[in-house]
Amino acid sequence: xxxxxxxxxxxxxxxxxxxxxxxxxxxxxxxxxxxxxxxxxxxxxxxxxxxxxxxxxxxxxxxxxxxxxxxxxxxxxxxxxxxxxxxxxxxxxxxxxxxxxxxxxxxxxxxxxxxxxxxxxxxxxxxxxxxxxxxxxxxxxxxxxxxxxxxxxxxxxxxxxxxxxxxxxxxxxxxxxxxxxxxxxxxxxxxxxxxxxxxxxxxxxxxxxxxxxxxxxxxx
Numbered sequence: 001x002x003x004x005x006x007x008x009x010x011x012x013x014x015x016x017x018x019x020x021x022x023x024x025x026x027x028x029x030x031x032x033x034x035x036x037x038x039x040x041x042x043x044x045x046x047x048x049x050x051x052x053x054x055x056x057x058x059x060x061x062x063x064x065x066x067x068x069x070x071x072x073x074x075x076x077x078x079x080x081x082x083x084x085x086x087x088x089x090x091x092x093x094x095x096x097x098x099x100x101x102x103x104x105x106x107x108x109x110x111x112x113x114x115x116x117x118x119x120x121x122x123x124x125x126x127x128x129x130x131x132x133x134x135x136x137x138x139x140x141x142x143x144x145x146x147x148x149x150x151x152x153x154x155x156x157x158x159x160x161x162x163x164x165x166x167x168x169x170x171x172x173x174x175x176x177x178x179x180x181x182x183x184x185x186x187x188x189x190x191x192x193x194x195x196x197x198x199x200x201x202x203x204x205x206x207x208x209x210x211x212x213x214x215x216x217x218x219x220x
Contacts, residue, residue, distance in 0.1 A: 002192065005190045005191075005192050008190040009151060009154070009190050012142075012143055012151055012186065012189070012190065013142050013143075013151065013153075013154070016142050016143045016151070016183075016184055016186070017142070019183045019184070020059045020181070020183070020184070021059075023059075023181070023183070028059075028061075028062070028181075029062065030204075031061065031181050031182070031204035032061045032062040032063070032204075034204035034205075035061045035063070035179065035181075035202055035203060035204050036062075036063060036065060036066045038202050038203075038204075038206055038207055039063075039066060039138075039177070039179075039202050040066060040069070042207070044136055044175050045136055048075070048134065048135055048136040048175075049075055049076060049134050049135070050075070050076045050078065050115075050119065050120065050134060050135040050136070050174075051067070051070045051075060051076070051077055051078070051135075051136050051138070052077075052078040052079075052080075052089050052115075052120065052135065052136070052137040052138065052174070053067055053077065053078070053079060053137075053138040054079060054080055054138065054139075054140050055079055055095075055098055055105060055106040055107070056140070057105065057140075060140055060179075061179055061180065061181060061204075063138065063179060064095070067095075068095070071092075071093065071094075076091060077091070077092050077093075078090060078091055078092065078115050078119075079092050079098065079107065079108050080107065080108075080157075080161075081101060081102075081107040081108050081110075082101065082102035082105075082107065082157065085155075085157075085160075086157070086160060086161070087157045087158065087160070087161040088114055089114070089115045090108035090112040090113060090114055090115065091108075091112055091113040091114075091115060092108050092112065097109050097112060117164045117165070119135075120135045120137065120165070120173075120174045121135075121165065121173055121174065134174070135174035135175070136174060136175045136177060137162075137174045137175070137176045137177065138177050138179050139158055139162070139176060139177065139178050139179065139198055140152075140158075140178075140179060140180075141158075141178055141179075141180060141184070142184065143180070143184050143185070143186050143189055144178045144180050144184060144185055144186070144189065144198070144201050145185065145186055145187060145188050145189045146185070146201070146208055146210070147188075147197065147210060147211070148178070148197030148198045148199065148200075148201070148210035149188065149189030149190075149191050149195070149197055150178055150189060150195070150196070150197065150198055151189045151190075156194065158196070159194055159195055159196045162176060162196040163194075163196060175199055175200065176198045176199045176200070177198060177199065177200045177201070177202055178198035178200070178201045178202070179201075179202055179203075180201065180202075180203055181203060181204055182203040182204050182205045184203070185201075185203060197210065198210065
């Protein structure tokens with residue numbers, strides 16, 4: 001990766017971390033509630049048979065109540081586990097099966113069923129014409145821009161995982177949704193050739209479809 005891009009990413013990570021550091025627990029919960037409400041209000045999320053997400057860090061939006069709802073409704077929930085420098089998503093039926101793993105992040109325990117790329121790209125219970133998507137992937141990040149640019153934490157786990165899918169929301173492909181607080185939106189995320197954009201953004205200020213990224217998320 002170009003050294004200028006690396007330096008720009010490092011500086012942006014520092015600025016966004018400073019913004020997150022001044023948020024109070026009350027503000028974080030209020031904004032998290034708004035994110036959960038916005039996401040739950042979309043047809044794509046409500047009808048997705050498979051929801052791939054992540055166990056949030058303390059400074060990230062709290063999406064756990066929404067994931068608990070997915071389990072209560074009997075839908076498939078998958079969370080990532082770092083293995084050999086890659087993300088392997090495993091089916092989770094109980095959050096007690098998530099234990100501290102890579103850098104203390106809670107991950108599905110070893111032995112839970114692993115989902116392959118085909119489980120995301122073949123509509124899992126979705127309609128054949130793709131009007132009801134089979135899978136939604138919720139992606140964390142330190143910063144996003146309105147063109148779908150995403151800044152991660154520097155290890156490239158999600159970029160490698162998302163590289164297995166089409167760069168657009170094509171028929172049968174999962175909807176890739178970046179999840180963040182509004183304070184994490186920036187005018188422009190520095191992007192290298194290996195970086196992947198998301199299809200949509202959800203923040204405490206609402207939904208932001210990425211121009212040119214395919215079908216609407218809400219189906220309205």
